[in-house]
Amino acid sequence: MNKIGSLKGKGGNKRATSDERRATNSISVFFPCYNEQDNVTRTVEQALAVLEKAGADFEVIIVDDGSSDATGRIADEIADRNSRVKVVHHPANLGYGAALKSGFKAATKELVFYTDADGQFDISEMPPLLPLIKQYDIVSCYRLNRQDSLVRKINAWCWTKLVCLLFGMRIRDIDCAFKLYKTEIFDNIELSSAGALIDAEILARAIRGGYTVTQKGVHHYPRMAGTQTGASLRVILRAFKELFKLHSRIRKESEKITNGQ
Helix, strand or coil, X not given: CEECCCCCCCCCCCCCCHHHHHHCCEEEEEEEECCCCCCHHHHHHHHHHHHHHHCCEEEEEEEEECCCCCHHHHHHHHHHHCCXXXXXXXXXXXXXXXXXXXXXXXXXXXXXXXXXXXXCCCHHHCHHHHHXXXXXXXXXXXXXXXXXXXXXXXXXXXXXXXXXXXXXXCCCCXXXXXXXXXXXXXXXXXXXXXXXXXXXXXXXXXXXXXXXXXXXXXXXXXXXXXCCCCCCHHHHHHHXXXXXXXXXXXXXXXXXXXXXX
């Protein structure tokens, strides 16, 4: 486990209170989905089994980001069968960032965790993250033995290094879709990214707001069905455009705070 020890703030290293201990059993788990008809049932059912076994006070949220396949219909069928599952539908494909923002907005529990519905992570690796949230506000995971092409791995490494350089962060895997947050964070930061930059923006704004982060490795598995969309040239170019806009925006916000405006 990799700790960001120099970041201090609302999480701290204080002893957990009884309310905080209860909070670790109150969790919203959500899956952003775009055309995952062959994966969503399996991943959601696995999540339900893991959460039931953990004895958590939980809800599962499926965010259908304007899928053109049967993902939305399947998600509704799952929710009809289980009252702990709810579905958020986007009328059109709005982007990964928009899907995450909808998931965070829909979350009603003390903690919120998200992972993709493509089955490349094992949700059973989520419960071991819960004890860490007693000392930190965010658990940002990184992929062990990442199951992607060499080109995709190189692109991801370069992207993470650039983001960390611009925002002064030390995050090992910015875009790893396996993260646990205290839900209150999203009441206190304003997000603008609609696309692939969303993870970087959340971490940059949260850290600047004094929230603490720790990191932990999780296993990564090959995609068994469906098609990846995050590596398309359009998505990559949009992410770079948003990145430099975000950097400029946060820098200006920091200058206003420094100048007492």
